Amino acid sequence: MTGTAPAADTAGTGEAPTSFLEVRDLKIHFPTDDGLVKSVDGLSFQLERGRTLGIVGESGSGKSVTSLGILGLHNKRNANVSGEIWLNGKELVNASQTEVRRLRGRDMAMIFQDPLSAMHPFYTVGAQIIEAYRVHNDVSKQVARKHAIDMLGRVGIPKPDKRVDDYPHQFSGGMRQRAMIAMALSCDPELLIADEPTTALDVTVQAQILDLIRDLQQEFNSAVIMITHDLGVVAELSDDILVMYAGRCVEYASVGDAFHQPLHPYTWGLLGSMPRLDRERSERLMPIKGSPPSLINVPSGCAFHPRCPYKDLNGEKCWTERPELVEAEPGHKAACHLPQDKKRKIWTDEIRPKL
């Protein structure tokens, strides 16, 4: 099994892994007035260059916190980060701020959800790309500018030599996201994290942007983490899928497995709430009941149990014991107490027909 996988076997050893990116038992906790918020609580996975990992989950499941954690963007004063993040053989959690900063933008870059608020309103798009390029490359302004225009052209912005001097608010939403991508890719990063890159965009533009990311990934051969709550996007782009719930990974699978034989009731729920045009209206959506759990008082046992329609099938286990993430099938892991055959049965009999 190459590609991506939760790295349970080597977790906590402190030894450099062989994979390009490896996250081991990552915990990101925020102490607040109301208690400790466990946004990410023991997350592990691996990712190789050229591959794409989709992280899905509802808002507040810890997706974005994870991505910011990898980039080292959490403020040490209000966030407790533990575990290990290995990028290209370098451990980042315990590395110095300066070291991580040097990697940011050069080795790993990020595309944010809302390109309007993510770009500085007072500087031209060009200036912001130039700045990103010159932090890591000792070149003159002219050279950097040429590079910026080049990058804008490559992400498909027409007349890049003119648009380079425009301000973000003068761009349309899609163009702005392209510019954002140009900025992220300006230093040819090996790891690209895209945090809901298309959420703020029109549907037509969404597809273009996703195409663009795919094309560029192939061109740069970078590893991509695609964070989204939109399973459609994941299906389009990812090789593997990591489903997060309450700061933990509940299911990990290849795209095919995740869509065709998912093992976790939460994943079923996500799939059920995906709109599909080829179904009857009345049975189109099966939203997950209830609301996301508190990250301060995470429900006992399985964090999903208060919302899980199958919790009674397992006696008390679901609310007394936390299910571990186990490899149910090769390359397919899930954290659920339901026996494997029962899962299969429920999926085939109850869920699938309704999707």
Next chain:
Amino acid sequence: MNKMRPIVVFAAGVVAASGLAACGGGDSGSSGSGPGYNAGVNAVVNKSDKKGGTLKFAHSDDWDSPDPGNTYYAFSQNFSRLYGRGLTTFKPGAGKESLEVVPDLAADLGTSSDGGKTWTYKLRTGVKYDDGGTVTSKDVKYAVERSNFTKEMQLGPKYFKQYLVDNKPAYKGPYEDKNDEGLKSIETPDDQTIVFHLKEPFAEFDYLVAMSQTIPVPKAKDTGTKYESAIVSSGPYKVDNYTRGKSMSLSRNPNWNQSTDPIRKALPDKIEVQLKQNADDIDQRLLAGTLDMDAAGVGVQSGTQPKVLAADQKPYVDNPVQGFLRFMSLNVNVKPLDNVHCRIAVQYATDKVAAQTAYGGPLAGGDLATTVLPPSVDGYTKFDLYPQKQASGGGLDEATLAKAKQELQACGQPNGFTTKISARSDRPKEVAMAQAIQQSLAKVGIKVNIVQFPAGDYFNKYVGVPKYVHDHGIGMMIMAWAADWPTGYGFLAQIVHGDAIKPSGGNNLAELNDPTVNKALNDAIANTDKAARTKAYGEIDKLVMGTAAEVPLVYAKALMYRPKRVTNAGITYAYGGMYDYLNMGVE
């Protein structure tokens, strides 16, 4: 009298700190080196004839106007003699001698005829303006006309208009009336002679022409209200520059001739005045020796008082009387003060020591007063119709309060009464005085509420307007008074004569209109016998105090500082106890 600065204080006899000083103060012993404490009160200190240097003045405010025809301030009258020569002036010097009127532009004092109704002066010859023109008697006539009869010149006194015979129809002043003849009652038979015709006999006209309004102004150079910045000088200095609110600088007038001027020494080469300076800072600079004189001449600030009374500075300090009476008028038309017994009750119950302390104590405030005429005015007689005693712990003693209560009983107000007391809002010490009086009157049940008015409108709009006073029931009014012209008549006539009750801007705040007092004053001014006049003033004072309409509080005093390097420093009583600027120089 908005500004209550004395122009002239007349005192033929009594000078200096009187024996009335109630507590402390007034010691004349000198300590340390230097000329000594109070040395400048009776004699000119640091006499010198050394010419040269720059004499530096500073003022915390500004002139009303330096135009000699449009000014009222005492310091202005004193200072204007540096760039102008009136018909007469006061003898440069200290103490007693400063009250002597001497001829200046005129060759001699005036000669009167017609029983004191006509006064004639002969001008000196060869007196020139700084532009080289010759001074003539017509210029003096013109100066009097413009200062007294035009609408534009509003700031100075109007005594000439009041006493000179008017044209028929009334003379409108040279700006409107272009007739060359001008005011017919001033004649200029030749360029050296000027004759004044008065309505009534006026025995002391020499004092009146000592005012800066007789400083000649050449008609061709008169620019009206703008003349203040283009003054033509007839004195030893010319005005190089006057910028309102900033400064004035004087330098020698090349056309001034010592031979025509026996009284001036003209010592410094330059004289500078900085205006609108911080008052405390002026004191600091005086003490540091970087400034020569506080032009205002009203004494150091309260904050500086401890410093100048320290042993090392005390020899450079004078503590003269300033010719003011600070007093409280009781309006005889406001109930229940229309009853003399109620007024007498107030006379007894007003704690003058508290008022004195509130105004700054015996040194900076003044001596306790019992008469209307201050001790430095000719005619002053020491008497006390309503004697007070202090209790040991402060405040009036029981006997004094008992007398007050007795008078209240007689007035039909045994439990006291309620009225208002006025003070000028922008004079904190006066307000403090009002509070002290309010507090002491409360002890006999007289409840007074303090009302405050801005000084600028005090007489013209408020307490000088009888209707306003009656309508608002203001029974007591604090004010200060100094003579505008140098006789007991001048001091008393404006505040106690019935004629001084005016619909607006009057100074007879008590509205005292006592036929006996009026007649006594009228008789006195017509009397050419100086000794008889002097005696009469003292008696009039007693008459006034008998009405109990005026409550004298303090005879004002001030702590004056004369820096070491200033020469010919002496207190002139002619201008209200400030230093005489005429012959001042620097070492």
Next chain:
Amino acid sequence: MFAYIIRRLIGAVLMLLLVSLVTFGIFFWLPKLAGQTTDQIAASYVGKAPTAEAIQDTKERLGLDKPVVVQYGSYLKAIVVGKDYKAGPVTDHCPAPCLGYSFRSSQPVLETLLDRAPATASLALGAAVFWLIGGIVTGVVSALRRGSLWDRAAMIIALSGVSLPIYFTGLVSLALFSYTLKIFPGGGSYKPITEDPVMWFQSLVLPWVTLAFLYAAMYARLTRAGMLETMNEDYIRTARAKGLSETTVVTKHALRASLTPILTIFGLDLGLLLGGAVLTESTFGIPGLGQLAISSINSGDLPMVLGVTLITSVSIVGINLIVDLLYAIVDPRVRLG
């Protein structure tokens, strides 16, 4: 842009009309409303001998005999076309914009204002430099070290700064630095920069610092709040994600964005101050517009009061216009229109 400025200028003129109208109302009309007759009003300006004749003359000379509306009209007319004033034997022409002559000293108002303006401008601009530097540096450091001892101390000191009456701080600083330690000259020692630059500077140090202390406190709090907000912005995260150093993030990205709202407030503050810092000027004896205003109010010198009010409004309106133009330069999203 051009049209915008024109429109703003028209707005400014309307604003000035409003201000002058209100001032006129308060000073000329309200006294009448409070029951004063024109004779009583004129009695203030008549001098030492307020005879009926003199009061009549004064009324005519100052135009007080006319209805307030007419007075206002001729005031406006004088601003537009100037006015002739009779100064006795000569006639003085007051060219447009003529703000009239003082009721007290007969000085042309505009001349007096222009004469006083440099002192006030020296005070206001100097203090502004101090408070901007002090306030912004303190605010930025506090925001970056939010919750630290420095932050708490700075914010309490800032609150103290706004809690102190300026005349008290002024007096204390004078007592301490000028009269006790004798480091700086005392009050009232202001000299124009053209006359004595050294003294100008020395005499203004205390007023600058005192005034700046008051404002710096406010600006430190504003800057801190602005920085805290900006530091949470997405584009700051982006800047960090690009690998920029923290210094660059703070100075280039965060500070610029958080200072722009402060610009508006700064414009308002400076505009008001340029019209005269009444309390500071009277405490330190600086012969500026504020002192002029107070003494004019106390002496009822209405044309002078009107003049100061107008010049204050002109400076507020003018500086706001400049600030808005600057704003458009600083923030490209802002469109003038």
Next chain:
Amino acid sequence: MAAPIEVTGSDTEAQPEAVLAGVDGKKIQGRSLGQIAWMRLKRDKVALTGALVVIVLILIAIFGPFFTQNPLTYHQNLIDPTYNRPKTGFWHSGISGDHWLGVEPGTGRDMLARIVHGARISLLVSFLATLVSVVIGTVMGIIAGYFGGWVDYTISRAMDAFLAFPLLLFAIALVGVVSDGAFGFSGNGLRIGVLVMVIGFFNWPYIGRIIRGQTLSLREREFVDAARSMGARNSYVLFKEVLPNLVAPILVYSTLLIPTNILFEAALSFLGVGVIPPTPSWGGMLTLAVPIYSSDPMYMIIPGMAIFITVLAFNLFGDGLRDALDPRAK
């Protein structure tokens, strides 16, 4: 004048995904705003100190005058006639067992009594003036924010115009113009009334702007929409839906306006248009201290510190209150 600035494209300002997203929403809603605020406030020691001082000051202002000496009684025997200042005590302050804060130069009146009585005036005027400002400001702010359009434009321009006026000068002039006996009142009753109206009237735009902003955002909120869509009258929506939600900001900004008004009152007194003597006022005491501060600094320090402590206490408390009720406004 307010710039008709338009910021293009900023209306889409998306909230960054909050770090705390996922904190149980229900739990926080379960506690009332007041409870949360109180919880936060309890932890803010500085604000609590401020609140404590404020309470003590209010108690002093109400009850203090019954315990002090008569502030008008002269103690002439304590004054040195030569220097016109207290004979004894630190820095000639006259501080003694009988007069804890010394006595006034020139009169010997007890400073403690004057400060305590001054507190009463200072707090009375500033509280009432704040009330006036809050009433006018709230009414105008709500009207402007709720109705929008030309109403909002007019009121907003009026608020801007107020900011372009030299208010201190106008206040001085207005206090001066109202002569004794106007409106059938006289003496200090009238003067306090005038001070309250003038200070209150000139400060309303400060509150007005904040209330307008809050109302604007409230207007867009669902419950207001809901009420309106159900056909509720404007007055109903304003009083039952909008106003209750403005209580917090009104409370905070009233607390912060009080110290401003204390300073305003003191400044007016300092410039000689405060309460009429002999009623003591802090600003008035400072006026009298000006000519003598270099020789008798205590007389300047005591009223100055009284103003400072009072204003600071209100500011600290108000600041803490704001943080507690609206942490985002920090």
